[in-house]
Amino acid sequence: xxxxxxxxxxxxxxxxxxxxxxxxxxxxxxxxxxxxxxxxxxxxxxxxxxxxxxxxxxxxxxxxxxxxxxxxxxxxxxxxxxxxxxxxxxxxxxxxxxxxxxxxxxxxxxxxxxxxxxxxxxxxxxxxxxxxxxxxxxxxxxxxxxxxxxxxxxxxxxxxxxxxxxxxxxxxxxxxxxxxxxxxxxxxxxxxxxxxxxxxxxxxxxxxxxxxxxxxxxxxxxxxxxxxxxxxxxxxxxxxxxxxxxxxxxxxxxxxxxxxxxxxxxxxxxxxxxxxxxxxxxxxxxxxxxxxxxxxxxxxxxxxxxxxxxxxxxxxxxxxxxxxxxxxxxxxxxxxxxxxxxxxxxxxxxxxxxxxxxxxxxxxxxxxxxxxxx
Amino acid sequence: xxxxxxxxxxxxxxxxxxxxxxxxxxxxxxxxxxxxxxxxxxxxxxxxxxxxxxxxxxxxxxxxxxxxxxxxxxxxxxxxxxxxxxxxxxxxxxxxxxxxxxxxxxxxxxxxxxxxxxxxxxxxxxxxxxxxxxxxxxxxxxxxxxxxxxxxxxxxxxxxxxxxxxxxxxxxxxxxxxxxxxxxxxxxxxxxxxxxxxxxxxxxxxxxxxxxxxxxxxxxxxxxxxxxxxxxxxxxxxxxxxxxxxxxxxxxxxxxxxxxxxxxxxxxxxxxxxxxxxxxxxxxxx
Ligand SMILES: Nc1ncnc2c1ncn2[C@@H]1O[C@H](COP(=O)(O)OP(=O)(O)OP(=O)(O)O)[C@@H](O)[C@H]1O
Ligand SMILES: [Mg+2]
Numbered sequence: 144x145x146x147x148x149x150x151x152x153x154x155x156x157x158x159x160x161x162x163x164x165x166x167x168x169x170x171x172x173x174x175x176x177x178x179x180x181x182x183x184x185x186x187x188x189x190x191x192x193x194x195x196x197x198x199x200x201x202x203x204x205x206x207x208x209x210x211x212x213x214x215x216x217x218x219x220x221x222x223x224x225x226x227x228x229x230x231x232x233x234x235x236x237x238x239x240x241x242x243x244x245x246x247x248x249x250x251x252x253x254x255x256x257x258x259x260x261x262x263x264x265x266x267x268x269x270x271x272x273x274x275x276x277x278x279x280x281x282x283x284x285x286x287x288x289x290x291x292x293x294x295x296x297x298x299x300x301x302x303x304x305x306x307x308x309x310x311x312x313x314x315x316x317x318x319x320x321x322x323x324x325x326x327x328x329x330x331x332x333x334x335x336x337x338x339x340x341x342x343x344x345x346x347x348x349x350x351x352x353x354x355x356x357x358x359x360x361x362x363x364x365x366x367x368x369x370x371x372x373x374x375x376x377x378x379x380x381x382x383x384x385x386x387x388x389x390x391x392x393x394x395x396x397x398x399x400x401x402x403x404x405x406x407x408x409x410x411x412x413x414x415x416x417x418x419x420x421x422x423x424x425x426x427x428x429x430x431x432x433x434x435x436x437x438x439x440x441x442x443x444x445x446x447x448x449x450x451x452x453x454x455x456x457x458x459x460x461x462x463x464x465x466x467x468x469x470x471x472x473x474x475x476x477x478x479x480x481x482x483x484x485x486x487x488x489x490x491x492x493x494x495x496x497x498x499x500x501x502x503x504x505x506x507x508x509x510x511x512x513x514x515x516x517x
Numbered sequence: 518x519x520x521x522x523x524x525x526x527x528x529x530x531x532x533x534x535x536x537x538x539x540x541x542x543x544x545x546x547x548x549x550x551x552x553x554x555x556x557x558x559x560x561x562x563x564x565x566x567x568x569x570x571x572x573x574x575x576x577x578x579x580x581x582x583x584x585x586x587x588x589x590x591x592x593x594x595x596x597x598x599x600x601x602x603x604x605x606x607x608x609x610x611x612x613x614x615x616x617x618x619x620x621x622x623x624x625x626x627x628x629x630x631x632x633x634x635x636x637x638x639x640x641x642x643x644x645x646x647x648x649x650x651x652x653x654x655x656x657x658x659x660x661x662x663x664x665x666x667x668x669x670x671x672x673x674x675x676x677x678x679x680x681x682x683x684x685x686x687x688x689x690x691x692x693x694x695x696x697x698x699x700x701x702x703x704x705x706x707x708x709x710x711x712x713x714x715x716x717x718x719x720x721x722x723x724x725x726x727x728x729x730x731x732x733x734x735x736x737x738x739x740x741x742x743x744x745x746x747x748x749x750x751x752x753x754x755x756x757x758x759x760x761x762x763x764x765x766x767x768x769x770x771x772x773x774x775x776x777x778x779x780x781x782x783x784x785x786x787x788x789x790x791x792x793x794x795x796x797x798x799x800x801x802x803x
Contacts, residue, residue, distance in 0.1 A: 194697055214700040221701040227694035231716040241702035244712070289698075296702055 144204055144299040144332050145170050146191060151200030153186055160186045161356045163200070168300075168334060173326050175343035176336045178353030179379065184336040187353070188302050191334065193217045204299055220293030220331070222303040226285040228277040234288050235260040235273035241296035263291040266325065283314040290322075294329065303335035307342070315339075319346055340380055344368065352376050374486045377417045384460040386416045386433070386453065387488065395485070398454050403431030403479050413488035418480030420448065421463040425470050426477045434477040435460065442466065451476060560778060563771035575772040580748055581757065584773075587665055588754040589780060592733035595672030599729045600722055603680025610681070611688040625682070628675045633738030640671050641742040663745025668753060671739045676729030683725035687718050720795045727788040734781055 146168040153161040161183045168174055176184040189195045191202060193214040201210045209217055228237050236243075238260040242251055251259065257273075264270050267287040277285055286306055293301060306322070307315040323346055326333050337343050343350045344364040352359045352367055352375075360367055360376045371377040378385070389396045390411050395404040403426075404416075426432040435451030438459070442448075446463045453460055462478055470476055564572060575581060610622050628636065644651045644661040651662055661667045691714070699709040715722075737755045744751045754777055761770035 192701055194701070214697075215703050215705065217701075218703070219701055221698065223694045223698060225692065225694065227692060227698040229695065229699075229713055229717070231719070240699070240704070240712075244699075244702065244704040244708045292698075292702065 146300055146332060146334075147203040148187070148191070149201050149203065151187075151190060151197045151202065153183075153190060153195060154198045159356055161190070161197075164356075164358055165200075166351060166358060166361065168332060170332055171330050173323070173333045173346065173348045174335070175347035175350045176334065176353060177340055177343040177350050177380075178338065178359075180338060181355075182353040183356040184338075184353055185304055188221075188304050188334060188336050191300065192219045192221050192302050194221070218296060218299050220290075220296060220298030220301040222286070222289050222293050222301075222306050224305040224308045226277070226282075226289045228285055228289055228292070230277050233274050233276055234264070234269070234280070237277070237288055238263055238292045238295050240292065259295060260291075263295055264288075266294070266328075267291045268321070282310050283318060286310065286318065290325070294331070298331065301331040301333040303333070305336050305338070307339075308337075315342070322346065344380075352379065354379070369482075371417075371484065374415060374417060377484060377486075382420050382461070382463075383417055384420050384462065386458055386460055387456075388414055388416045388485075390414050390485075397433060398456065400434075400454070401431060402433050404483070406485060409485065415486045415488055416480070416483055417486065418483040420461045421446065422481045422483075423462045423478045424481050425464070425468070426479055428475075428477040432477040432479045433460075434475065437474050437476060449476065557778065560771050560774050563768060564775040567768045567772060571768075572772050572775075575769055576776055580752070581754075581773055581776075583749045584752050584754040584757040585776065585780070587668065587752065588734060588777070591665060591668040591672055591753070592730050592736075595669050595676050595733050596726050596730035598669075598673050599676045599680045600726050603677050603725060603729070604684050604718070604722055606677070607681045607684040607688055611685060625678050627678075629678050633675065633736065634742070636674060637671060637739035637742035640674060640739065641667075644670065644743060662743050663747070663751060665744075665751050667743040667745070668740050668751060671743050672733040672736060675736055675739055676733050679728035679732060680722070680725035683728065684718055684721045687721040691717060720792060723788060723791060723795070727785060731781065731785065734777065 148166040239256040242256045435453040439450040699713045758770045
């Protein structure tokens with residue numbers, strides 16, 4: 144089922160939680176809503192489910208305007224962060240609930256309901272637990288039951304609000320893989336909310352990055368990671384470092400120093416240079432690079448993360464080096480981002496500019512030199 | 518009441534890691550013995566002095582039987598009424614925000630706080646044939662004061678807070694998401710209430726029922742004013758005990774007391790069993 148969200152806004156007592164959000168979800172797609180706390184992810188999900196009504200705009204299920212349909216009529220599967228299982232019902236009764244409350248005309252027989260419940264329990268790998276009560280299950284098992292319960296009604300759309308938020312890291316990873324499998328097997332159009340970017344990037348076909356009630360970017364994991372279209376997305380997805388720079392005649396300057404990056408078609412003026420800490424090349428100093436004094440150096444898993452103070456204004460940036468890199472011990476390091484993105488300093492997202500094409504040739508050269516010196 | 522349930526499985530619970538188990542248990546047992554067990558065994562002891570035949574004669578005496586029936590019958594009806602309306606009041610207090618909610622919330626506790634005699638006198642004067650409410654009911658042929666109906670009303674009055682105050686916290690704890698989950702699964706509002714909310718709070722309702730019932734059986738002060746105390750008709754068992762005491766018939770009084778004790782104990786025991794069962798099932802009690 145295609146779901147189309149058209150210019151939806153939502154206010155709570157005058158507080159705008161969503162501003163003019165539009166999103167097209169294709170049938171069978173697995174979509175992640177990703178954003179910091181309070182960005183409106185849950186609100187958007189609840190609007191799709193019909194648990195809230197939009198202040199403005201409409202939501203279409205296929206060609207049908209669902210805006211005036213009640214929750215019950217929308218036939219969506221909703222999985223809550225805290226499971227929301229019925230604690231006085233067994234696992235099988237929980238799963239069968241949605242079928243049992245159907246009007247008599249299209250309610251399956253008791254045996255059929257029971258059979259469906261067992262089948263779904265097989266799907267969520269909990270066979271044999273039909274007669275347990277929710278209080279007798281672990282958190283991960285409860286969430287699987289909640290998912291089975293949502294799937295039982297053959298929903299047109301499956302919505303999950305931080306389904307793994309209350310579980311520990313290992314169970315999360317396991318359930319994540321498993322959710323992907325179930326999705327691939329059942330083919331439901333699925334939207335899930337998370338504030339864990341790893342989860343979103345790994346699991347989803349497309350990621351919707353939200354911030355302060357707006358959609359910042361929609362795209363594949365590669366899109367949002369490699370081609371972020373706003374400073375917010377760049378800063379939110381993955382690690383990033385920022386430096387305030389100045390554009391003059393297509394050259395980037397950090398105060399009075401040319402940093403060896405040239406851009407085309409960018410108006411002169413202040414700008415912010417974004418890059419990934421691990422995506423830098425070390426240089427020998429001299430002109431055309433960013434030089435800084437090491438203020439801290441930390442070992443993070445397989446790499447060493449170095450904090451530098453750069454320039455007269457003592458801007459702090461982080462870069463990542465291989466653990467055994469000889470330069471890491473120096474007190475002064477010169478580097479240049481290999482890939483980077485420039486945003487106008489005003490912070491506006493509209494006039495974003497340039498990628499790394501300009502310095503690509505040089506970067507390759509430097510990489511070779513680096514490799515040779517190792 | 519929970520002490521019974523605590524002895525789950527009928528074996529002595531292993532001391533926990535929290536220190537002071539021996540001391541606190543010893544204190545609890547000594548305290549309960551002093552406050553509850555000794556007076557209760559006194560009742561049993563005094564009534565045994567009677568001998569079986571005499572005890573049986575008192576127990577099956579028409580006036581005793583009637584009084585017991587009125588006491589337990591009225592208490593049962595009052596507790597059942599309270600379960601329905603107390604749950605409703607709790608629901609309204611928890612779920613709706615309206616002006617004056619805090620006042621209503623505080624008013625629920627009035628029957629707790631009011632001296633029972635005051636409650637009895639005001640109820641009697643309101644429901645008397647020439648009282649505010651009695652006046653309106655009289656033309657309809659309904660007599661409240663000085664009939665068993667009056668007793669039920671007094672018992673409803675004093676039992677209400679027990680149900681409200683046990684159900685309220687559970688309703689407050691109840692996750693809105695559970696109701697929303699039911700709605701997304703296609704359940705109508707009515708189905709959600711009947712199949713999800715009510716079963717969810719059933720253990721608390723049961724506890725409230727037990728408390729209201731127990732309180733009603735022992736109630737004296739608020740009842741005797743409105744009951745009219747007509748022997749065989751509107752005389753409650755506690756009053757009969759007082760009457761026997763005033764006749765210096767201590768054995769007769771304790772015999773009635775012993776019978777009340779046994780019936781009350783049996784009922785509370787049954788309720789406890791149901792609670793223990795529901796706890797095993799759902800892993801919680803109200
Ligand atoms: N029922 C409500 N009444 C008033 N304000 C609300 C309500 N629900 C959400 N909001 C507000 O709307 C904004 C978006 O909330 P929402 O729950 O959608 O955030 P979220 O992205 O899901 O955050 P989180 O990751 O913390 O769950 C928040 O600022 C929140 O305070
Ligand atoms: Mg949320």
